Each structure stands twice: as structure tokens, then as C-alpha cells.
Amino acid sequence: MKQKMANNTVATLMMIVVISLAMAFAEAKWGGSVEAKKETKPSERVxxxxxxxxxxxxxxxxxxxxxxxxPDTEKSPTLFGALLMADDPLTETPDPDSKLVGRAQGLYGSSGQHELGLIMAMSFAFTDGTYNGSSISIFGKNPALNPVRELPVVGGTGMFRLARGYAIACTHWFDVSGDAIVGYNVTVIH
Known part of the structure; x- marks a missing residue:
């Protein structure tokens, strides 16, 4: 009973925070190159x-x-110690039926004892257009209840070989079951 109450409490708190802090994630073409900034070498692209x-x-x-x-994960209000393996679709818009542009494959775990925080190790493997066959790797802390989170891009393959950069994540939708749609705006230097 305590386990179910803890899970329901976390899910309810997450939903309240996400709903109260929900932000519109700007619609844009899913990928594009821009002129290199000062922190890049002349041969690099952003x-x-x-x-x-x-x-x-x-x-x-x-x-x-x-x-x-x-052993005590179910007793924790943050589900501390839970580890999940993911193979999540990446789409062009928040609509699950919109164009598939890739898959997020990797793992994430609840790493916060006192606040919900995930540690993520993910490869975003792209399957569409110019970026088909390329990937970027994200590794870092994701404080999932924050409306806007920044995660590091630590590498990549294909067009993104030797990539570095950052990803801004904004929760678009969240359900008490734990299902979520998260908008990602990623800046990759390669």
C-alpha cells in the first residue's frame, strides 16, 4: 500500500509541476545547419x-x-535506483503519428534520493533525410521536473562524428503513468 501511495504521489507531483510549468515548444524544421559561431573552428559546422x-x-x-x-526502490518517493532501457521514437512534431526522424536508444535511471533526477545515457540515432545513419550521444543529469533542462552532447557518429554541444529538453506532455513527450532542441558542433 505504501509503495502504491509513493508511486501515485510522485506521479501526481510530476503531473502538477509539468502542467503548471508547461511551455509551448516552438514548431520548426527538425534539422538545419547554421553558420559556425566564434567558439568553433573554421572547418566546423553548427x-x-x-x-x-x-x-x-x-x-x-x-x-x-x-x-x-x-531493494528499496519501491519505498522511495523518487524511485531511486530504478533503471530503464529505452528504444523511444523521435518524431518531427509532438504528434506520435508525425514523421519518424529517429530513435532514442539507451538507458536512464532515477539517480536522486531527495528529488526526481534521471541520469541519461542515450544515443539519438537518426533515420531521416540528410542525417540518416548519423547519431548523437547524450550523457548527463536530467532533472525531469524542471520545465527546461540542459543536457550535454558528448559525441556522435556519421555526419556528427566528434560532435559536442548541448540539448535543451522541455516536457511537452506527461501522464501519471509515467509516459511523456519531450521536445528536444539540440545544438551540435561537428
């Missing part, structure tokens, strides 16, 4: 990508599943 991450933990066909947890 690419801006915008897409939506669809994380589904509920239902018969989840895109993220719990693969491990600590």
Missing part, C-alpha cells in the same frame, strides 16, 4: 535539430522498460 522524444512506460507495448532496481 547544426540545430528539433524533434520530439516519446517515452512510453505503460501499456502492452512500452518503449521503455524497467530492467533493474535497488
Amino acid at each position: 547544426t540545430n535539430l528539433q524533434f520530439y522524444f516519446h517515452d512510453t512506460v505503460s501499456g502492452k507495448n512500452p518503449s521503455a522498460i524497467r530492467v533493474a532496481q535497488a
Whole structure:
């Protein structure tokens, strides 16, 4: 009973925060190059990508599943110690039926004992257009209840080989089950 109450409390708090802090994520073409800025070398390019991450933990066909947890995870209000493996679709708009531009594959875990915080290790593998076959790697802390989060881009493949940069994540939609749609605006130097 306590476990169910803790899970419901976390989910309700997350939903209240997300709804109260929800921000419109600007519609834009999902990828494009811009002129290199001063912090880049003349041979480097800066690419801006915008897409939506669809994380589904509920239902018969989840895109993220719990693969491990600590003995006391279920007693924790933040589910500290839960580890999930994900293969989430990346789409052009927040509509789950919009154009698929790639997949987010990797893992994330609840790393905060006192506040909800995820540690993410993800590869965003692109399957559309110019970026088809290329990927970027994200690794860092994701304070999921913050309306806007910044995560580091630590590498890439294909067109994004030796990439660095940052990703701005904004929760577009969140459900008490834990399902979420998150808008990503990524700046990649490569």
C-alpha cells in the first residue's frame, strides 16, 4: 500500500509541476545547419535539430522498460535506483503519428534520493533525410521536473562524428503513468 501511495504521489507531483510549468515548444524544421559561431573552428559546422522524444512506460507495448532496481526502490518517493532501457521514437512534431526522424536508444535511471533526477545515457540515432545513419550521444543529469533542462552532447557518429554541444529538453506532455513527450532542441558542433 505504501509503495502504491509513493508511486501515485510522485506521479501526481510530476503531473502538477509539468502542467503548471508547461511551455509551448516552438514548431520548426527538425534539422538545419547554421553558420559556425566564434567558439568553433573554421572547418566546423553548427547544426540545430528539433524533434520530439516519446517515452512510453505503460501499456502492452512500452518503449521503455524497467530492467533493474535497488531493494528499496519501491519505498522511495523518487524511485531511486530504478533503471530503464529505452528504444523511444523521435518524431518531427509532438504528434506520435508525425514523421519518424529517429530513435532514442539507451538507458536512464532515477539517480536522486531527495528529488526526481534521471541520469541519461542515450544515443539519438537518426533515420531521416540528410542525417540518416548519423547519431548523437547524450550523457548527463536530467532533472525531469524542471520545465527546461540542459543536457550535454558528448559525441556522435556519421555526419556528427566528434560532435559536442548541448540539448535543451522541455516536457511537452506527461501522464501519471509515467509516459511523456519531450521536445528536444539540440545544438551540435561537428
